[in-house]
Amino acid sequence: MGNPGKPRPVAPADSGRRMQMADLARLAGVSTSTVSRALSGSELINPETRERIRTLARKFNYTINSVATGLRSGVQRTIAVIVPFEKASRQSFADPFLHGMIGSLADALTERGYEMLLSRIDADQLDTVAALIDSGRAAGVILIGQWRHHDQLNAMAARGLPLVVWGAHLPHQDYCTVGGDNVRGGRLVAEHLLAQGRRRMVFLGDCGLPEVAQRYRGFTAGLRAGGVGLPAQQRRTVPFLAESGRQAMLALIDANPALDAVFASSDLLAMAAVGALRERQRQVPADVAVVGYDDVELAAHFNPPLSTVRQPIHEAGTALVDALLLMLNGKTAPASALLETRLVVRESSQSAPAP
Amino acid sequence: MGNPGKPRPVAPADSGRRMQMADLARLAGVSTSTVSRALSGSELINPETRERIRTLARKFNYTINSVATGLRSGVQRTIAVIVPFEKASRQSFADPFLHGMIGSLADALTERGYEMLLSRIDADQLDTVAALIDSGRAAGVILIGQWRHHDQLNAMAARGLPLVVWGAHLPHQDYCTVGGDNVRGGRLVAEHLLAQGRRRMVFLGDCGLPEVAQRYRGFTAGLRAGGVGLPAQQRRTVPFLAESGRQAMLALIDANPALDAVFASSDLLAMAAVGALRERQRQVPADVAVVGYDDVELAAHFNPPLSTVRQPIHEAGTALVDALLLMLNGKTAPASALLETRLVVRESSQSAPAP
DNA sequence: ACGCAGATTGCAATCGATTGCATTAAGTTT
């Protein structure tokens, strides 16, 4: 190192350009072929040479340029995770459920040696997703939520893009989804609320989104089985945003002063609903029972602790990643998966209503 | 969509390997040079030829391979965003504050034409971060939180790695940070609680983390100015996890039955604290005032709405990205930035204590 | 001393796009 009289300090710590294999080869007095093989642990290289080169690499913080490697080998170990948002509402990224999902995906990808490119994309320009693949920046795409773009997703699948979607399984679907059993989830909530003696329910959520629509379907089916209806003034279309949830809930209270239960299509909305109920002096759960969806971490620590339908986020991440990798290897689109879904009853929906 | 008689839907559009520039050149009857120039809009190319090639490219969904481009040009438009976690507690990714930060960074990066590589990394192996840069997978790194690794970060900065950290500004710091004014934040909370007539405070948070330590310093300084102390049994070291927060708060209540205020070093902990207080039949804010930190979106919708110190998350994302880009261009590490910090008083700390 | 096996190492082509320079074709000048 501190050799006096160096003609040109090749790359001190790194004053100039990044060190590359040729530099290391020069330093070691061998060819780049040898360096390459030494670093990859090839048996062809003399163990002593190998060790010498590796030591040198470590000493100079040399790491193989993975752009070059990627070009040469043609393999790409990056997966794009796309969180679509709706321009109108800037909706989506605020939901804690997404957060959990992203964390779970990050873990699953890391475990399998992949990197995660995270991107928010305007839901109306989903086709830019295809460019991620076509340009080789990602090997595959995991899309969180299908939103209102079923047909576009089918088109992308038809083009053979390696794509897996977290969301609902729909009829005429050519792409692969992984999701919870939303219909069952909705039905479980209905049954639970009915069992608690509730009758005048309201529903919060945007049925334009397939997952929400399924939850709604299960919910109303469950209610119908118990002889309870859900007329239009007891529903409200609302994006997954706390403030929107609050507004919608206030309106629902005003339109249905006697309501005794709320089913919100996400925990975030449920929490906002609790706030709105409180503003209107309704006690949860004494006056009104509230049930959410997702079972985000905070649900258990909310005040009151929130009853909710659990989405198995950890399994979800694993299942999404595995499905995508299968697709990348096998070329055969794996079947869509339906994950277990169960109701977690906590305080917010427990006690009987005041008659 | 439901097209009957599809032979094999696997990959009709491009059966086989990905189309590349040479293919397109052949189709257009020109050389790759011409295609390259046509697609990049060079004036050298005949407008008609240019348009013809572009149309062809669109028709075949051809997108320039950005791995090859990246290799040739040597520029990398990917920034790594690192969320360190502590192996012991799996701590960190659960915090909604992080979620907001990631969203904000994603927006700021996208706006400037960069991609975001998101990675969770064991805080004890921060050096793997350097490999991201050395291997050319990312042009720079944004690290969320400095955790207990001030020295390692200094070492990385000394190596000249383009690195910006969200966190506290510390003495003897060679890397660039962007962060809120934590000392001021802590002091504001102290002053507010004192003004509400509270005297028996407790503090929740891990002072091993520089940001928390500064909040604590500001808090105790503020209390001292009001003649109030904070003996050891009124503090609790706790990671940013809801369940840990609950446990710690329960312990604090038992150790200080007469407490009348809580300062939690994050909103997540504050929410967990409210839950614990509720378990012990303490009213918030009547019996005990609670103040959090961060002002996550949910804070305003919590029950009761949570008083908290606002961290300007949007500015933070912008500032972090801008600082990093400056570093990448100018080669000169920009000065660390301190963002505005202010107290948001909501219901959880409002009314006077029962005397 | 010659030939050959085995162990190491180097040469050069390759991955896909870009770009300086050369080349060709068409048009203009004298």
Added chain:
DNA sequence: AAACTTAATGCAATCGATTGCAATCTGCGT
């Protein structure tokens, strides 16, 4: 009609690492 512009396009080197094949060297058998 020769000389010369100008416009449009192609050739070939380049980015940094990998790898099939060839080259070199050592040692050994005879």
